[in-house]
Amino acid sequence: MELDALDRALLRELQNDARQTNRELAARTGVSPSTSLERVRSLRERGVVTGYRAELDLQAVGRPVQALISVRIRPPARPVIEGFREWAAALPETIALFVVSGAHDFLLHIAVSDVNGVYAFVIDRLTERREVADVQTTLVYEHVRAPGIEPAPSPSPGTRPPLTERRTTRG
Template identity: 45%
Template sequence: MLGSSDPQNARPASLDAIDLSMLAELERNGRLTNAALAARVGIAESTCTQRLRSLRDRGVIRGFRADIDPAALGLTLQALITVRLGTHGREQIRGFEQRVRSLPSVLTAFHVAGADDYLLHVAVESAAALRELVLEHLTTHPHVRHVETQLVFEVLEGSGMVPREPVHPPHV
């Protein structure tokens, strides 16, 4: 399936300049109405509706969601936690991933290559809650061999996935 979240089966979607413009606008503001999006991109509303449906159907747009400030929910402490497993069988990996998905403090989990196996971005209400998360929910997992925690001082937003302006090569 095009746009699949399975990296082994994913193929780049065929996107034209209008698709990219639509994606850039939605990346900035996912709450744009169809009329506003069509006006910003310079296409008819009916065309915009069809293109949006196509982008969703192809898996390019995976969904829309609110970007909630963890601090607004009392989760004022964020951390990155690296996890190294002792064994790497399918069942052990599935078991660990199932535990991680069930923890309400985990914002994002990445299965990574390198010395560590997972990188977890978590948000908790206090240092005590972070300690409990690590000691009671991660290090107690039977296949976890090593855990390292780094506090997040600030989260900086990147530029996003869609280029905002055409990139022109420098003139020599």
């Protein structure tokens, strides 16, 4: 997907403060409010901007302890994996869930009130599930987030497109 310099500037500004007015966004990116409005609308319609949300301070909402929990599922069948994914993603402690490759099938990012909450999550929730074969828990000391995501540069002329964009022909 082609993103020009204005798209990139708008995305950077929206990631810094999605609550700013369109007039403020236009001023910060050096374009007219109508141009800003149309370009942001286009970014949403093209699926580049997928939503806006409030970020919460985990300490302030009573969940200051975070953990990363690797989970191996057995048997590794699609219905079992999908069922666990849906169940785990819906848990109130779950901040994020990753389906991963390697020794484990999932990486859960949770936030709870204290270390006992991590223990209870693992023992009372995860290991009670029949499909959970192994669990490894890592406590998070500090969570540092990148201020925003910079879109990848467009490929240079003459470079090969990603596999998802390649078309093959058979002779």
